[in-house]
Amino acid sequence: MSKLDGNERWKTKMLMTEHVQAYEQAERVAGGSNKMLTAEERTMIRDLILLPHIDTMVAKSLRELDHSGSILKRAYQMAGEAIQQRIMQDTYRLQKELKRRNIRFIPDEQDDFVIHHKVFCRGYQDRFGLTRDVMRTEISLRLTRYTAELAESLREQIKPR
Known part of the structure; x- marks a missing residue:
């Protein structure tokens, strides 16, 4: 029998803020062994799902x-090929980083409005869904960003010295 037996205060499941913070700090120090996906990892998965679609759209335009x-x-054509090259670089970088973090995903199911993927993250399985509207918006934003980066690099090259 421990000192806590019979003490009714210890039957609740409340955690003090200090204990939560100490636990989170210990998880960070342990190297991120947390099994759940972080927001950054979800963004990386989303981008890796979208990049092949963007590449297909650019190839069709070419x-x-x-x-x-x-x-x-x-x-x-040169601009399109430069954008495709950047898409391939981003895809490779994201694949490498997700592999380093022991995260992989496979297409799961697709209905009228949502595309689902199974995500395997450090022994944990989750579903990740993207609606078609979100995909369109993100693709448009990403293409705009690639075009702006290309324009900026061209401006730097022709800038008077």
């Missing part, structure tokens, strides 16, 4: 460009 008669066709 194929359509082949049939155009635009005088800037070659410039557009």
